[in-house]
Amino acid sequence: MEISSENISEPVMPTATPQSPSNQELPERSSKKTKRRRSELGTTSPIGSVSQVQDTPAENELLSPASAQWKTPDATPNQAWGRKDFNSTAYRDVDSDEESMDEEALDPCNPVIPITEEEKERIRRPWRKSLICKVLGRKVSYFYLLQRLQRMWKPESVFELIALDQDYFIAKFESLRDYEFAKYEGPWVILDHYLVVQEWEPNFDPSCNKTKKLLVWVRFPTLPVEYFEGKFVRKISRRVGRPVRVDFTTSLISKGMFARVCVEIDISKPLLSKFTLEEKVWPIEYEGIHLICFSCGLYGHR
Missing domain, CATH: 3.30.70 (Alpha-Beta Plaits)
Structure with missing residues (x-):
């Protein structure tokens, strides 16, 4: 009886049985194989991944664009930098135009007067049927020249004679026939000197004109x-x-x-x-x- 009481009172500690090296490596191999299989299943089986996403709605909300934690930026970095470069280029163009205008207006004593194509057409239209005249080699008075031209040309309608600088005159006609007659039926001679007749041209400057x-x-x-x-x-x-x-x-x-x-x-x-x-x-x-x-x-x- 004494022997049995001792066996009951003292706890029996399990003793570790020695294992061979092959037996020790066996659990490690088995665990690695199971992990490899799970990873392979996760990568090779898209159906399994879909089912996992469906089974975890919390993760789906976390990664969805509609969730509060996922915010799409207004512009990607490349778009933001491109937009900034475009705006800066536009600003540079505007600045360059303003600088060119400022350069033209630098001299207040010599302002540049802009003129549009519409203005040119409007102010030049009345002078289309006009001729520039000059007596070559001799100076004549306005009234004498007007009388001689009326006798030579015998116009059907009234024409105007306008005196310019450097002994030049402009004959402005109302009738196209009178204009063509004076232009093409020469040469005209006044006081034994030729009357130079040429078409009216815009920006005519008598001081710079040379008869050829x-x-x-x-x-x-x-x-x-x-x-x-x-x-x-x-x-x-x-x-x-x-x-x-x-x-x-x-x-x-x-x-x-x-x-x-x-x-x-x-x-x-x-x-x-x-x-x-x-x-x-x-x-x-x-x-x-x-x-x-x-x-x-x-x-x-x-």
Whole structure:
């Protein structure tokens, strides 16, 4: 009985049985295999992932865009920086325009007056049927020139004569026929001097204008009458300038003292004083042009 009481009073401690190394590694291997399987199931099975999301609504609310903890920014960093660059570029453009306007207005003594295309059309329209005139090489009074032009042109309607600087005038017509007659039926001679007639042009400045083209009568004195034939006279005239028309008496050969042709010449270039035909030199004369230096061929001095 004593032996049994001792066995009951003293607790029996379990003794650890020694395990072989293979038995110790067995639980570790089994646990690793189970973890690997779960991970493989989570990655390879999308159906399982969907079921997990459906089984956990709290996590779904936490990650959903509608939840309060998930907030979408108004603009991504790239969009925000791009918007900032665009605005800064626009501001730079506005600033550059304002700076250019400020630069133009830097000189208060010389302001720049802007003009639109509509304004140009409005203020230039009344001057379309106008001619710029000047008596070449001679100064004439306003009233004398007006009387002479009325006698030469014989206009159907009234035209205005406006005096400009540097002895220039503007003839402003109401009738298109009068305008074309004065423009194309020249050359016109006043006091044995040519009247230069040219189209009106915008921004005409008399102090800077230089007459280049001029319609003149050219004579070929002592030319034999057999050469008065129209085509051949024009052939000679092309050496002088651009032939416009042959004089009526020359075409009829009613007068054999000289052949006469209206030619457009460039008085800024040397003018011819002679030509050679059949091994003989023949002279050239210009009606109404008095200031020609035939040593250099230029108009303006002797």
